[in-house]
Every structure is written in structure tokens, then in C-alpha cells.
Amino acid sequence: QTVPCGKFLCIVGSGPAGFYTAQHLIKNEPNIEIDMFEKLPVPFGLVRYGVAPDHADVKNVINTFTSIAKSGRLQFIGNVTVGKDVTLNDLRTAYDVVVLAYGAAQDRWLGIPGENFENVVSARKFVGWYNGLPEESNLQLNLNVETAVIIGQGNVALDIARILLTPIEILEKTDIAQHALQALKESRIRNVKLVGRRGPLQVAFTIKELREMIKLPEVSNRIHLEDRDYIEACIPKTSRPRRRITELLLQSANTKQAEVKDAPKQWELIFHRTPVEIVKSENQRSVEGLVVGINRLKGDNWENPQIEDTGLRETIPCGMIIKSIGYKSLPLSEELPFDHIRGVIRQKEGRVEGMSGVFCSGWVASGPVGVIASTLQSGHDVGKRILEDLRKGNCASSTEKPGRDVILSQLATKGVEPVTFVEWETLDNEERERGKNQKKPREKIIDVREMIDIAKK
Numbered sequence: 058q059t060v061p062c063g064k065f066l067c068i069v070g071s072g073p074a075g076f077y078t079a080q081h082l083i084k085n086e087p088n089i090e091i092d093m094f095e096k097l098p099v100p101f102g103l104v105r106y107g108v109a110p111d112h113a114d115v116k117n118v119i120n121t122f123t124s125i126a127k128s129g130r131l132q133f134i135g136n137v138t139v140g141k142d143v144t145l146n147d148l149r150t151a152y153d154v155v156v157l158a159y160g161a162a163q164d165r166w167l168g169i170p171g172e173n174f175e176n177v178v179s180a181r182k183f184v185g186w187y188n189g190l191p192e193e194s195n196l197q198l199n200l201n202v203e204t205a206v207i208i209g210q211g212n213v214a215l216d217i218a219r220i221l222l223t224p225i226e227i228l229e230k231t232d233i234a235q236h237a238l239q240a241l242k243e244s245r246i247r248n249v250k251l252v253g254r255r256g257p258l259q260v261a262f263t264i265k266e267l268r269e270m271i272k273l274p275e276v277s278n279r280i281h282l283e284d285r286d287y288i289e290a291c292i293p294k295t296s297r298p299r300r301r302i303t304e305l306l307l308q309s310a311n312t313k314q315a316e317v318k319d320a321p322k323q324w325e326l327i328f329h330r331t332p333v334e335i336v337k338s339e340n341q342r343s344v345e346g347l348v349v350g351i352n353r354l355k356g357d358n359w360e361n362p363q364i365e366d367t368g369l370r371e372t373i374p375c376g377m378i379i380k381s382i383g384y385k386s387l388p389l390s391e392e393l394p395f396d397h398i399r400g401v402i403r404q405k406e407g408r409v410e411g412m413s414g415v416f417c418s419g420w421v422a423s424g425p426v427g428v429i430a431s432t433l434q435s436g437h438d439v440g441k442r443i444l445e446d447l448r449k450g451n452c453a454s455s456t457e458k459p460g461r462d463v464i465l466s467q468l469a470t471k472g473v474e475p476v477t478f479v480e481w482e483t484l485d486n487e488e489r490e491r492g493k494n495q496k497k498p499r500e501k502i503i504d505v506r507e508m509i510d511i512a513k514k
């Protein structure tokens with residue numbers, strides 16, 4: 058059974074979730090053509106603006122996304138913000154199916170005093186800054202400090218620690234934004250401390266990222282293991298990936314200790330600490346330290362122990378704090394059923410609650426968890442549900458939908474300049490060309506106006 062001809066489908070967001078949903082639909086249904094709306098003039102979401110510049114291999118998924126975009130069955134419509142330039146309701150009026158794959162681009166807050174001090178930033182902003190995200194290009198940072206604290210112990214936290222400590226000769230061969238490279242060249246940061254509420258058995262990073270940290274040239278590590286006997290006793294009960302990470306932590310805590318004094322830079326993993334307050338220096342300008350509560354982990358469930366505050370406090374001196382405590386989404390329209398606590402759209406198997414013909418996939422549905430491969434699964438699963446519903450006639454409406462033309466003329470009336478995939482390729486070529494002069498894979502263009510002008514040359 059195929060989908061009846063003349064059905065119109067659009068996807069909001071051109072990150073992995075959008076592209077993998079499109080991939081499933083295009084591969085499995087000949088009667089489907091897709092429009093993909095993207096807020097920025099450029100595609101690929103966090104693959105361009107999240108994945109670390111030194112993880113070039115991870116960015117190879119862009120080749121897959123490019124072949125989907127050039128399949129002749131997908132139209133990329135960049136530089137269009139849904140919720141501002143067009144509403145969800147406009148899209149529902151024009152299309153039989155709307156897939157929301159707009160990711161999670163907001164910060165979580167710790168809710169402690171001092172979060173808005175100078176030199177306290179979210180990981181999302183910091184990552185956007187070094188990756189050339191237009192809205193973060195002017196982020197005010199002071200890297201003229203010795204110690205940075207990162208709150209959080211996941212992969213994003215390790216990415217940031219690595220970028221802060223990697224020798225410049227390595228970073229300058231990546232596609233890191235020029236302004237960030239310049240600032241990192243002048244950076245005085247030599248200690249990076251990663252603070253977590255729980256213990257070594259609960260770290261949220263993967264072994265690849267841990268290995269990269271351990272192997273950083275001219276950088277030593279301090280891994281504070283207060284309960285080594287307990288950790289060793291738990292190892293046989295853990296899953297294989299968890300066992301490998303824990304063994305590597307134990308081994309590194311043993312062998313690297315001696316080098317700490319000599320290496321010019323170091324990173325530390327500090328466990329069992331809950332941030333309580335951020336304190337400023339006497340001149341009341343920049344951050345001076347992070348006050349943490351010391352925890353004890355309780356219960357037999359080592360995977361998910363209870364955290365008990367011992368009542369003890371200590372201050373970790375630092376001149377910069379980066380909060381890596383997760384991303385969240387916001388609803389892009391008032392009528393969208395939304396779980397404000399988890400920061401995700403309310404949905405079941407990708408079907409948005411109470412909204413026939415509206416689906417969601419990726420981080421906006423699941424929350425900011427998992428890697429690109431998990432988003433692939435989410436995109437393909439949602440693609441399956443969409444085809445099931447279209448084939449059963451579940452997305453049928455009483456009126457025939459007009460499709461893209463009505464939206465494009467609405468955008469033209471508002472003076473919005475949509476960017477096509479071919480135009481993105483012009484911009485892509487220009488970035489690669491500019492990168493060649495500096496032996497970088499590309500020099501990202503940061504200014505949105507300049508991006509559009511080059512794209513439309």
C-alpha cells in the first residue's frame with residue numbers, strides 16, 4: 058500500500074532528526090516529497106553547531122544528509138523561523154503532515170545564587186561560541202583566568218574541557234570559529250575542574266571522550282576516587298560499556314597522579330559535589346569560586362543512587378564557570394502540548410498529543426539525550442508511524458491542502474528570504490575556499506546577512 062498522491066509533508070528543523078525522518082520517508086514511500094524549514098540559512102543543526110570542531114569524523118554524517126537533500130524529493134527552505142515567520146497553524150493549514158524536529162536550543166538553570174554573574178555561561182552558549190553559531194559570536198568571556206569549573210560530567214562537559222586544554226596547533230587545523238581560536242590562543246586557563254553530583258560509577262560521558270582527555274598532550278589529570286574499594290566491588294555488576302569506563306578511570310587515577318606537578322595544564326574530575334552558590338570577587342565583577350555541598354550516595358542501586366547532602370560545604374576557587382547541565386526545548390506555539398518540566402513536546406511514539414497530522418522526532422521529543430545514532434533511530438521510528446497513519450488515512454482532513462506555494466508567498470509578503478540547498482552549497486564552497494588559506498577544512502561565516510548574501514550570489 059502506498060500513500061495517496063497529492064499529500065504534502067513538511068519538517069521543521071534540519072538537524073539529524075529532521076534528515077533521518079526524511080530519509081525513512083523517501084526510502085520507503087515513492088509518493089512523498091518533503092519541505093524542510095530551517096531557522097538558519099544553513100542546514101545540519103548541532104552537527105555544525107554542537108559537535109566539537111576536532112571531531113571531524115562525526116561530521117561525516119553531513120554527506121548522508123546532503124545526498125538526502127539532493128535526492129530531488131526534499132526541498133530545503135532555510136532562513137525561516139517557524140513560530141515567527143510562519144506559525145505552526147499556517148503549516149498545518151498548508152500541509153497534511155508536519156514533523157517537528159527543532160531540537161533543544163534553550164538552557165537549563167541550576168537555580169542557585171550567582172548564575173548571572175560575569176564569566177558564568179551555559180555550555181550551550183560556550184559551544185555555540187566556539188562553533189560559530191551566529192547568536193553567540195559576541196559572547197562576553199574572560200579567558201584571562203587560571204581555573205575554569207565545568208558543572209556536569211557528560212560528553213558536552215568533556216568536549217568543552219578538551220577545547221579549553223587542547224594545544225592551539227591542533228585546534229587551528231579544525232573548523233573552529235576564528236574569534237574563538239584567537240581567544241583560546243590568548244587564554245591563560247590551565248586548570249579545568251569538572252564537578253559532578255554523583256560518583257565515578259554514574260559519569261555520563263562515553264569512553265571515547267574520556268580517552269581523548271587522558272591522551273591530551275601536555276595535560277595531566279586528577280581523578281578524585283574516594284571510594285575505590287566500593288567502585289571495584291561494583292564493577293562485576295555493571296554493563297560492558299560502564300565497566301570499561303570505570304576501569305579506565307581507576308587506571309588513570311593510579312598512573313597519572315605522579316605527573317600532575319610537572320604538566321603545564323591539568324584537568325580534574327571532582328565527584329559528590331552539588332553546586333550551592335557562585336561567589337564573586339571583592340570588586341564585585343567576576344566570579345571567584347563555586348560553593349559546593351558535599352554529598353554521600355545512598356542505597357544499593359549503584360546505577361541510580363540517592364544523593365544525600367552531608368551538610369558540609371567547600372569552595373572551589375575559579376575565574377570562570379561553565380554550566381553543562383543539559384539543553385531543553387521550548388514550545389514554538391501556544392497550542393502545542395508541552396511538558397515544561399522536561400522541556401519536551403508531549404507525544405506518544407512521535408505522534409503529538411491531540412494534534413492529528415503533527416509528529417515530532419529527535420531532541421524536541423526525547424529531551425537532550427543520546428548521540429546522532431540514537432536520533433537516527435528516533436527519526437526512522439517516527440517516519441514509520443507517519444507512513445502507517447498516512448496509509449490508514451489517519452491524517453486525512455476535510456479540505457485539500459495547498460502545500461508549499463501558499464507558505465512561500467506568505468514569506469515573500471513578509472520580506473523573508475528563504476535559502477535553498479543549492480544556495481547553501483554556494484555558501485559551503487565559499488567557507489571551504491576561505492578555510493584553504495588557513496589550512497582549515499572551512500572558515501565558518503558567522504554573520505547571517507553575509508551568509509545570505511553569499512548564498513544568493
Ligand code: FAD
Binds near residue numbers: 075101108161213418
Ligand atoms: P538539532 O541538531 O538541534 O537540530 C534542530 C534544528 O532545528 C536546528 O538546525 C535548528 O536551527 C532548527 N530549528 C530550531 N528552532 C527552529 C524553528 N523555530 N524553526 C525552524 N528551525 C528551527 N552526537 C554524536 O553522535 N557525536 C558527537 O560528537 C556529538 N557531540 C555533541 C556535542 C554537543 C555540544 C551537543 C549539544 C550534542 C552532541 N551530539 C553528538 C548529539 C547530537 O548533536 C544530537 O543527538 C542531535 O544533533 C540531535 O538532533 P536534532 O535534530 O533533534 O536537533
